[in-house]
Amino acid sequence: MLFNSIDFAIFLPIVFILYWFVTDKNLKLQNFLIVVASYFFYGWWDWKFLSMILFSTIIDYSVGLKLGNEKDQTKRKVLLWISILVNLGFLGFFKYYNFFLENFSAAFSFFGTEIQTNSLNIILPVGISFYTFQTLSYTIDVYKRKLEPTKDFLAFSAFVSFFPQLVAGPIERATHLLPQFHRKRTFDYSKAVDGIRQILWGLFKKIVIADNCAKFANLIFNNSGDLNGSTLVLGALFFTFQIYGDFSGYSDIAIGTSRLFGFDLMRNFNFPYFSRDIAEFWRRWHISLSTWFRDYLYIPLGGSRGGTWMKVRNTFIIFIVSGFWHGANWTFIVWGALNAIYFLPLILTNNNRNNLEIVAKGKLLPSHRDLLSMLFTFGLTVFAWIFFRAENLGHAFNYISEIMSISLFEIPMITERRSALVTIILTSVFVIIEWLGRDQQFAIAKLGFTWEKYLRWSFYCLLAVVIFLFSGNQQDFIYFQF
Numbered sequence: 001m002l003f004n005s006i007d008f009a010i011f012l013p014i015v016f017i018l019y020w021f022v023t024d025k026n027l028k029l030q031n032f033l034i035v036v037a038s039y040f041f042y043g044w045w046d047w048k049f050l051s052m053i054l055f056s057t058i059i060d061y062s063v064g065l066k067l068g069n070e071k072d073q074t075k076r077k078v079l080l081w082i083s084i085l086v087n088l089g090f091l092g093f094f095k096y097y098n099f100f101l102e103n104f105s106a107a108f109s110f111f112g113t114e115i116q117t118n119s120l121n122i123i124l125p126v127g128i129s130f131y132t133f134q135t136l137s138y139t140i141d142v143y144k145r146k147l148e149p150t151k152d153f154l155a156f157s158a159f160v161s162f163f164p165q166l167v168a169g170p171i172e173r174a175t176h177l178l179p180q181f182h183r184k185r186t187f188d189y190s191k192a193v194d195g196i197r198q199i200l201w202g203l204f205k206k207i208v209i210a211d212n213c214a215k216f217a218n219l220i221f222n223n224s225g226d227l228n229g230s231t232l233v234l235g236a237l238f239f240t241f242q243i244y245g246d247f248s249g250y251s252d253i254a255i256g257t258s259r260l261f262g263f264d265l266m267r268n269f270n271f272p273y274f275s276r277d278i279a280e281f282w283r284r285w286h287i288s289l290s291t292w293f294r295d296y297l298y299i300p301l302g303g304s305r306g307g308t309w310m311k312v313r314n315t316f317i318i319f320i321v322s323g324f325w326h327g328a329n330w331t332f333i334v335w336g337a338l339n340a341i342y343f344l345p346l347i348l349t350n351n352n353r354n355n356l357e358i359v360a361k362g363k364l365l366p367s368h369r370d371l372l373s374m375l376f377t378f379g380l381t382v383f384a385w386i387f388f389r390a391e392n393l394g395h396a397f398n399y400i401s402e403i404m405s406i407s408l409f410e411i412p413m414i415t416e417r418r419s420a421l422v423t424i425i426l427t428s429v430f431v432i433i434e435w436l437g438r439d440q441q442f443a444i445a446k447l448g449f450t451w452e453k454y455l456r457w458s459f460y461c462l463l464a465v466v467i468f469l470f471s472g473n474q475q476d477f478i479y480f481q482f
Contacts, residue, residue: 001044003253004206004474011041016260020187027184031158034181034261038161042126045167049125052090057160059086060135064142064149064156076143083139087132094125096328127167129325133292135160138174140296147175155181164257168250168479170268170288177265185262194445195259200463201444202252207467209430210245211475212423213238216414221389224399229408232399234420239389240382241427244273246478247286252442271438273431274359276373278342278380279352289325293318311347316340326388331396335387342380358439 001007015037023029043050063083070076138159141147150156159178165171220227220235227235251268258265272284282290301314316337323336346352359374360366366374383400390396414420437443444463448456 001041002474002476003250003257004203004471007044011037012257012260019261025184025186027182028154030185031152031154031181034158034163035154035161038158038163038166041163042161042166045126052125052128053131053161056087056090056131056135057157059083060139060160061150061153061156063139065151067139067142068149080139080143084136087136091128091132094128130169130171131160131166133171133289134174137171137292137296138178141174147178150178150182152182162258162263164254164261164263165265168247168254168477169286170251170254170266171292172265172288173292177263180263188262191259191262195256197444197460198252198256198259198442200256200460200467201442202249202254202256203467204463205245205249205252205430206477207474208470209427210242210249210478211473212426212470213242213245214475215473216416216420216423217242217389221391221395221399224395224402227402227413228410229403229405230410231412231414232403233408234412234414236382236386236389236403238423240273240385241430243385243388243478244269245430246475250477250479267441271358271434271443273378273381274374274435274438275377276355276359276370277346277351277377278339279346280355281377281381282339282343283356289322293322297321308348312344315343315347319343330393331387331390334393334396335384338384338387342384361439 248269275281319340
């Protein structure tokens with residue numbers, strides 16, 4: 001079920017009413033309703049894959065209980081590896097089977113030996129990368145004794161399947177989200193209103209910005225061989241704002257929806273395109289995944305404790321693994337490696353933690369230095385997104401080579417110029433609003449609070465009207481494919 005669909009617009013109020021007015025604030029009933037609603041939400045896409053969520057839930061719940069009772073360290077390691085291998089085994093089969101098979105065959109062909117392979121027509125379950133990492137965080141934290149295993153199967157099932165963030169995150173830690181299913185929840189009007197405001201902004205990002213940018217990004221990338229360099233630059237820029245509006249919009253809707261039910265999810269985006277270096281960008285982009293890899297891969301590998309070489313090695317590992325997490329394509333691996341290369345000068349000069357505060361804090365405009373740093377970092381990010389969006393490496397290199405040609409200085413070849421101009425104007429307004437609200441949890445969290453009440457509500461109504469006017473160009477969320 002899509003957040004930007006009529007189905008969800010009907011589903012959400014029904015669940016909300018049942019949750020607060022029919023369960024009589026009974027914790028067990030509330031958790032039961034969340035599980036039922038979450039399975040219905042996911043099953044709306046394809047009910048056959050519900051068994052995978054249930055199986056993953058049972059495995060990690062059982063392993064967690066046994067880890068809590070087991071004292072022998074060897075046996076505890078065996079239990080941990082059972083959870084890791086089962087979860088990553090499912091993920092590997094559905095997401096990477098054909099990729100490894102094709103590359104295995106290509107490797108033999110390179111040495112002159114042809115082997116016959118049969119790829120499978122595998123449907124990738126929506127959200128498998130997200131809920132797999134979420135359940136793994138539980139098992140690993142129980143193993144490390146950072147978390148007591150839960151004996152409440154219902155609460156654990158709700159944690160694994162919680163519908164707002166089930167299919168595209170944020171990837172919650174068990175230490176943060178699971179205890180919330182054990183605590184009594186009461187309706188908080190201010191939290192609910194704030195949640196609705198964040199949902200509204202998330203829908204604006206997705207429907208007005210991302211879906212409109214997608215129209216031109218898809219058109220340009222799919223026909224890049226017939227277009228000049230200046231048009232391809234526009235295509236890369238359109239995709240840059242498409243993926244941000246799409247993914248951060250989903251996160252805003254997920255976080256806002258969770259607040260309606262009394263839950264707090266972790267922040268997933270913190271205005272990343274205002275970053276002054278690539279390290280700051282990765283502290284602000286897809287925070288739940290970046291911190292997951294930091295805590296469960298980078299630090300166990302040694303983190304930054306072993307000198308410069310170890311920091312460089314571990315940085316490349318987590319970026320390449322992060323790229324591979326996104327999909328079974330060499331373009332994602334190159335994208336990850338490219339970001340690691342961007343990171344390299346900061347590591348070598350120990351400048352990777354220079355920009356921890358928001359840019360131009362307390363000021364309306366950035367300094368010239370900050371502006372140049374932001375533009376440079378943004379340019380690096382746009383370049384890397386070309387690999388992320390391209391169909392394959394050949395497509396990416398051809399796309400970049402045309403940008404580097406003399407055709408970069410030609411007039412862009414866009415047929416629907418009026419529509420493209422409207423999209424550019426809307427995106428520019430969006431960037432301004434994001435800049436003004438960059439010190440908040442989301443851009444319009446406090447925007448208009450000093451205005452007259454009728455002006456503030458007029459702004460919200462305007463957003464709703466614009467969302468409705470552009471709702472006909474519905475696109476799937478990009479991260480559903482991951």
